[in-house]
Amino acid sequence: MNSTYILIAVLVVGFLFYSRAQANVPTISPARAREYLNDSNYQFIDVRTSSEYDSGHIPNSIHIPLHEIQDRLSEIDSLKNKNIIAYCRSGARSSRATKILIESNFNVLNLRGGVLSWEGDLTKK
DSSP: OHHHHHHHHHHHHHHHHHHHHHHTSOEEOHHHHHHTTTOTTEEEEEOSOHHHHHHOBOTTOEEOOHHHHGGGGGGGGGGGGSEEEEEOSSSHHHHHHHHHHHHTTOEEEEETTGGGGOOSOOBOO
């Protein structure tokens, strides 16, 4: 019984930390993001794994997996004059990517709910 309470406490604390980390990241709704899909002032960046990206991604997205984003910032330096919409499967990884990009002076929003919440077409590789 004691271990059950400890497990519940750990889960609650973990959820609170996760929620707090997500709270400081600027987001955009999927419906609003769709409005910018063909706007040249916006660029979508997919931070999922290669297999996730290949299984279906938002059209014209740049693929940079989260674990590579810090090392590949110079590749996207030209996007500092654009608005970036970062996304992943559910919004958690892209939230971390959004923080990294903001710290590097990019204008970026996290797609709320990730590709799971996307209501538009996906391109398969």
